Amino acid sequence: MLLPLKKQRLTTGGRGPVMAASIESLLSEISSVEDPTEELQSLKTALYSVPVGTLRDSVSGQRLGVIFSLLNSNSREQVELCVDILERILVALSPVVLVQNYRAELQGGIKHNNDAVKILALTQIGRIVEHPDAVTEILDNTELLCTVIHSIGEEKISVAKQAIQSLSKLSHSKAGLDKLFQSEMLKTLKEVMAVSDVVRYRIYELVVEISSISPISFGYCANSGLISQLLDELTGDDVLIRVTAVEMVTHLAQSLHGRQFLTNQGIMNQISNMIRGAETDPFSSLYLPGLVKFFGNVAIMDSPQQICETYPEFQNKVFEMALDSDPAVIGVALDTLGLLGSTVEGKQVFQKTGEKFKAVLVRMSHLASTEATELRVRSLEAISQLLTLQPEQQTEDLLALTESWFQLLSKQPVDMIHKISTQPFPELHCCALRIFTAIASQPWGQRLMMSTPGFMEFVLDRSTSQTKDAKDAKFELVGALVSSSSATEILGSQNCLRLKTYLREGPYYVTAVAVVGTEGAN
Incomplete structure (x- = not known):
């Protein structure tokens, strides 16, 4: 007779064969009691007390029908x-064993009234469809696949997300693509889309995710008509639906083949026209930020210069939004300026606009000093991206450009940024340090720092950075100063030595304080 579980674990040291016997014993006990709660808890404890690798040997021969029935x-x-028990056991089984022995149970799990059971079943199906030897069992089961597709329409978003993820994994093979888009499954997808606006966009999310896998998968999605249907939503009457459509199309543009398709279909021009027409649309503030994000993402992936020159409405609108009074609009403009300005090409595009960009930069400085914390942070982040130059990018022209931009921030820009760093907001402190880091490797930046009284003491004073993020930001600043080829010449050998000592000690170094005991003290 087997010992009770707790005694077995104490006496066996968790050896495989006896542990397998323990699990088998508990499974047997569970099936023979009316209220198995205690036994289930013991089984869970046993399963989680051993590594999954060991568990795989222990459960490979077990039948789990009793747990599924419960x-x-x-x-x-x-x-x-x-x-909890099935999550632990099933992950230890190979997808082939899983689909051969528990396919019916998993299909039943998708239809269960408990969301956790649905997610469990859908997760395991996701494992199966990734395995080349196991996926065939799923492809041959039309009913099961229909059940997964219908799960996208579930009320619980976590269930729908898991269904989307599993179907996306299925689409990594040609057989999976054929099944989804060249069979009755496509009809099922379209039927589920008709459930509601929310569910329709979940199907779009699936299609966009599949489209990003490869040009071949994109072709399947395009031929299904679902991508064209999504693009038609861009000009729909419902503004909120239009907002979601813009977001989906932005994801579609993440891949090169997606961007080429959008260009060939005239969608890029269409979105540019939407930006131009936004001035006369009272609801444009709802979808305009999405349109700007779209072009910002496309520009950073392709060419800021090409996008800004081909679609000048985009750049003009970004500048206009930066000068706006609506915080939501300003924030998107700041993020876009920082994104494009992080590239040399983006910097050069902005510089060509002359006074227009100078006005934007002055506004950014004002926002960084006076607005609510969130806008200040986004403005400071954008400024640091605009000012950053990698060592190989530091040509005479680009160094002159970043210096002129920094000088536009204030009459005393170093003092201005330093003042922001001393305010009692950790996120502002870190952002200010990142601006100093951006100019720390540039000779003009080092000269400004050295000409500011007390600046080097501020850099070396660890007490000015209290949080982990702040200590890390200060450490990066020190590293940027030391690694510059002009550091010794401009900062001086003594300062360089102190900075190198700071680096050697690390970001979290604390100076030891000697404590002198007093005779007779308690």
Whole structure:
């Protein structure tokens, strides 16, 4: 007779064969009691007490029908215990064993009234469809696939997301693409889309995700008509639907083949026209930020110069938004300016606009000093990106450009940024340090720092940075100063030595304080 579980674990040291016997014993006990809650808890404890690798040997021969059957209970505690147990055991099984032995149970799990059970089943199906030897069993089961597709329409978003993820994994093979888009499955997808606006966009999310996998998968999605349907939503009457459509199309543009398709279909011009027409649309503030994000993402992936020159409405609108009074609009403009300005090409594009960009930069400085914390942070982040130059980018022209931009921030820009760094907001402190880091490797930046009284003491004073993020930001600043080829010449050998000592000690170094004991003290 087997010992009770707790005694077995104490006496065996967790050896495989006896542990397998323990699990088998508990499974047997569970099937023979009316209220198996205690036994289920013991089984869960046993399963989580050993590594998955060991568990794989222990459960490979077990039949788990009893645990699956216990999912059909009104007891929430019992169902949750069963889910925890199955999560632990099923992940230890190979996808082939899983689909051969528990396909019906998984299909039943998708239809369960408990969301945790649905997610468990869909997660395991996701594992199966990734395996080349196991996926065939799923492809041949039309009913099961239809059930997964219908799960996208579930009320619980976490269930829908898991269904989307599993179907996306299925699309990594030609057989999976054929099944989804060249069979009755496509009809099922379109039927589920009709459930509601929300569910329709979940299907779009799936299609966009599949489209990004490869040009071949994109071709399947395009031929299905679903991408064209999504693009038609851009000009729909419902403004909120238009907002979501813009977001989806932005994701579609993440891949090169997606961007080429959008260009060939005239969508780039269409979005540019939407930006131009936004001035006369009272609801444009809802979707305009999305349009700007779209072009910003495309520009950073392709060419800031090409996008700004081909679609001048985009750049003009970004400048206009930066000068706006609406915080939501300003924030998107700042993020876009920082994104494009992080590249040399983007810097050069901005510089060509002359006074227009100078006005924007002055506004950014004002926002960084006076607005609410969130806008100040976004402005400071954008400024640091605009001012950053990698060592290989530091040509005479680009150094003159970043210096002139920094001088536009204030009459005393170093003092201005330093003042922001001393305010009692950790995020502002870190952002200010990042601006100093941006100019720390540039000779003009080092000269400005050295001409500012007390600046080097500020850099070396660890007490000015209290949080971990602040200590890391200060450490990066010190590193940028030391690594510059002009550091010794401009900062001086003594300062360089002190900075190198700071680096050697690390970001979290604390000076030891000697404590002198007093005779007779308690």
